[in-house]
Every structure is written in structure tokens, then in C-alpha cells.
Amino acid sequence: MSAEGLPEIESVQNSEEINAIYFEWTPELVRLATSRCQIHPFWGPLTPAQEWPYYIYPSHVAFPDPADTHECLKWVGLSDEKIIQVESRFNEIYPDFQGPSCGYEEKFSSRGVNSVILPVLEKMVQEHYSMLDHLTSECEYTHEGYIKNGIQQGLSPEFAVFCGMHKDDPRCVDDPSLFEKDWFDTSVPEIITYFTTSFWHLLREFLTCKLINEGKAWSGDHGQWLIHEGENLIESKARVAGLDLKQLCERAFKEEKERGNRETRERDRQIDLEVAEAGG
Structure with missing residues (x-):
């Protein structure tokens, strides 16, 4: 954002819908916002580690069941109302999608690494991204305006605070221009996508850790593996140990190519659906 553009940006007003959203800084919200996404609202401070999952697994936290998509999406940051919308959208776009009843399965990649995946939840997270309003949602270029827009876009308040900054944030002290204008070089949907993606990836890894602790999986040189029935x-x-990893890599490469083609068709169908809705 250039200095010349700042007056125009300041003239943007919150919509009536955003103005109606109540938001007030509390000590806990300040603590979250100033953590730079290093404190998760549900599992607390994140401690980096040198090995997978690259953050220390908070074993004291009661993580949700991987099959409970509603609860898992709350841990990514979505509000109850938004989750209902995402689930409805998912069912509309993928009426015949059959995921594992337990919520998870494993997948070997062409890179030679196995991992535990949550296919239904993964698609719902992607639907959340596609539903973000990049065009018509207007808000003030203020930190409170950004936070309220995050709430409007479907985040619960404790996650929406990551859309803005608090005046006591150490980053503001070190770089006042960041608080005054540079923060607003990035749109609210872009900020939401950035930090919810980070939390989603970490939730997926922590749920895998949960399965390992429950004796349902294990971690080794080639990734994380499920213990079969x-x-x-x-x-x-x-x-x-008896698997032919080279053969698995070749098969995975072929499957990934087919999956890419299938996802392209799914995206095209989604675009057609959105165009039809806009025309209706």
C-alpha cells in the first residue's frame, strides 16, 4: 500500500453488518493476538520441535475424534454457524463422497512418505477457503475492522483476533508503520487463509499423534503408518518393512496424477455451481 493510497483506504467504512458485530478486547484475546499465532485458543502455546510433527504434541489436550468434523473445524477456527454452512456446501458439491467412517486413512506419496490423512475434513477445509468473500465484503482498514470482518467471514472471535493487531503487540513497538498501514497490504481473506492453513496442518499432525498414543498408528523412517485390523x-x-517402496512410489505418482485431473473436474463443477447461484 502506497502512502498516496492511504487517504482512500481510510475512507472505506464498515458495512452495517460488520458494525453490528460486537467485539471487545479482553486480556485473553490480547494474549492470543500478540502471540503471532504461537498460542492456539484451544491447545495453548505452541512449542517448536526438531522432529515430526515439528511442534511438541500437547498430550494434556483432549483432541476431538477425527470423525467429528464439526468439532475439528472449530479447532481450525470456524464458528458453529460457519461450520454448518461448510458442511451443507460439502454435501451439495460431493453428494456421493464416501470417506472412512473413522475419519482417517493413510496415503503413500510419490515422495516416498506415508501419512495419515483425513479426507472428508480436508475437503471441508478447502470448501471453507472457497467460501471466503474476496470481493464484496467491505470493512474499515483498521484492526478492529479487520477483526470484525474475520468474524463476519465465519471465524470465532478468539481466532478472528489474528486478523488484526493490538496496540501492545511487540511488532507495533518495533515497527509503528506495520500497525498504522502496512498490515493492511494484506486482505482479510488472505490472512484467514494463512493462519487457518497453519492450524489445520498442525491439527492433522496432532490428531495423528493422538492415534499413535492410542496404539492405532506409529511413526518411522518413511512417515506415519496405521496399524491394520x-x-x-x-x-x-x-x-x-516388507513393502516395495519403489513400486509404491510409482503407483502413488499415477494416483496423484489421476487425482489432480479429478480435482480439476470438481473445481470446474464448483465454479459452474457458483455461477448458477450468482445468476439465480
Whole structure:
């Protein structure tokens, strides 16, 4: 944002809908906002680690069941109302999608790494991104305006605070222009996408850790593996040791190519649906 553009930006007003949103800084919200996304509202401070999952797993936290998409989406940052909209949108676009009843499965990638995935939840998170309003939502270029717009776009308040800054944020002290104007070089949807993506990836890894703690999976040199029905840990590791990893990589490459083509068709269908809705 250039200095010349600042007066025009300041002239933008909150919409009536945003003005109607109540927001007030509390000590806890200040603590979250000034953490630079290093404190998650539900599982607390994030401590980096050198090995997977690259953050220390907070074993004291009661993580949701991977099959409980509503609860999991709350941990990504969505409000109850927004989650209902996302779930409805998902069912509309993928009426025949069949995910695992437990919520998770495993996938071997062409990079030679196995991982635990949550296919239904993954698609719902993507739907959330596609539903962000990049064009018509207007708000003041103030930190409160950005936070209220985050709430309007479907975040719960404790996550929406990451859309703006508090005046006591150390970054503001070090760089006053960041608080005054530079923060607004990035749109609210872009900020939402950035930090919810980080929290989503971390939630996925922590849910995998939860499965490992429950004796349902394990982590090794080639990623994280599920213990199949009827196996114990030793038998599962022996099965994986006997796999032809080169063959798995080749198969994964072919599947990834097919998946990419399928997702392109799905995106085209979604665009057609959005165009039809706009025309209606």
C-alpha cells in the first residue's frame, strides 16, 4: 500500500453488518493476538520441535475424534454457524463422497512418505477457503475492522483476533508503520487463509499423534503408518518393512496424477455451481 493510497483506504467504512458485530478486547484475546499465532485458543502455546510433527504434541489436550468434523473445524477456527454452512456446501458439491467412517486413512506419496490423512475434513477445509468473500465484503482498514470482518467471514472471535493487531503487540513497538498501514497490504481473506492453513496442518499432525498414543498408528523412517485390523505394533512394522517402496512410489505418482485431473473436474463443477447461484 502506497502512502498516496492511504487517504482512500481510510475512507472505506464498515458495512452495517460488520458494525453490528460486537467485539471487545479482553486480556485473553490480547494474549492470543500478540502471540503471532504461537498460542492456539484451544491447545495453548505452541512449542517448536526438531522432529515430526515439528511442534511438541500437547498430550494434556483432549483432541476431538477425527470423525467429528464439526468439532475439528472449530479447532481450525470456524464458528458453529460457519461450520454448518461448510458442511451443507460439502454435501451439495460431493453428494456421493464416501470417506472412512473413522475419519482417517493413510496415503503413500510419490515422495516416498506415508501419512495419515483425513479426507472428508480436508475437503471441508478447502470448501471453507472457497467460501471466503474476496470481493464484496467491505470493512474499515483498521484492526478492529479487520477483526470484525474475520468474524463476519465465519471465524470465532478468539481466532478472528489474528486478523488484526493490538496496540501492545511487540511488532507495533518495533515497527509503528506495520500497525498504522502496512498490515493492511494484506486482505482479510488472505490472512484467514494463512493462519487457518497453519492450524489445520498442525491439527492433522496432532490428531495423528493422538492415534499413535492410542496404539492405532506409529511413526518411522518413511512417515506415519496405521496399524491394520488384527495387527499389533510389531506385526505392523514387519509388514511395512516388507513393502516395495519403489513400486509404491510409482503407483502413488499415477494416483496423484489421476487425482489432480479429478480435482480439476470438481473445481470446474464448483465454479459452474457458483455461477448458477450468482445468476439465480
